[in-house]
Amino acid sequence: MAYSCCLRGIQWDVEPKGSETTLGGRPCYVSGGTQEKAIMIIHDLYGWSFPNIRILADHYAEEVHATVYVPDFFGGERKSVEIINTPSRWGELDLPAFLQKNTKEIRYPEMLECAKLIRSRHSRTGCIGFCFGGWGAFRLGARDVGLFDCVATAHPTHLTEEEISSIGVPVQIMAPEHDPQFTAELKTFSxxxxxxxxVPFDYQVFPGLTHGFATRGDPENDAERKGMERAKNAAVHWFRQWLDDL
Incomplete structure (x- = not known):
């Protein structure tokens, strides 16, 4: 399966602390409640309801002292998270059909609308995208958009050279050594x-790790656990640096 790297991983055994609401008429997970700073997370293929994404949102909210939003960019479709540990069931997703329903042309206007709403509520804002969400973070951080003060991504999927070349705000990339989506060519181009x-640029290399490590790594695997912790800490430091009053 071409996108098996985007499905492989572990669901973490922690309960999210935030709440579900709506943002621009679409479902949204929110954690934290500070008025000044906000972060938008663009989720991976497991969507806005994936517990791991929500747990990261809780960490960012607490450690950056920000309100963190995880809007739904899959049109209300929720995936069964049980399949993450059952590769034999990945075919149930029919990824080609799913990706046709979730193209950049369809989902970017929704991301842009959410970014505008968040910006209208908070004075300093950032965005991070994982896997599917990586290209969205880059587009929203483009020179001609001006809605976020900084952006970040870990193991982005479908990111193009044009999107990389258009970045206009401080940008952080967290790149695993092995990644069939964020290829060696794209790494070199970046x-x-x-x-x-x-623009300020932070490039973090994660030797020995693979696509998906930041959101779906195995806490029982020492290398993956340390990589997840380092990625979380790197993003927290990045957002603190650019969202605090300068």
Whole structure:
């Protein structure tokens, strides 16, 4: 399966602390409640209701002292999280059909609408996208958008050279060593191009780890657990740096 790396992983055994609400008429998980700073998370293929994404939102809310939003960008479709531990069931998702329903042309306007709403409520805002959400974070951080003060991504999928070249705000990339989606060519392009764009750039390398490690790593695997913790801490530091009053 071409996108098996986007499905592989572990569901973490922790209960999220936030609540469900709506944002722009779509379901949204919210954690924290500070007025000044906000972060929007663009979820991976397991969607806005995936507990791991919500747990990360809770960490960001507490450690950055921000309100964290995880809107639904899959049109209300919820995936059964039980399949994450059952590769034989991944075929149930019919990923080709699913991806046709969730193209950039369909979902980016929704992301943009949510970003505008969040910006209208908070004075400093950031965005992070995982896997499917990585390209969205880059598009929302483009020079001609101006809605976020910084963006970040870990193991992005479907990210293009044009999106990389258009970045206009401080950007952080967390890149595992092995990633069939964020390829060696895209890594090299990012490292060669972004430093020429006059934006702060933080590139984090995670040796030995694979696509999906930041949101679906195995806490029982020492290397993956340390990688997840380091990625969480790196994102927290990034958001603190750019969302606090400068």
């Amino acid at each position: 490292l060669q191009t972004i430093p020429t764009l006059n």
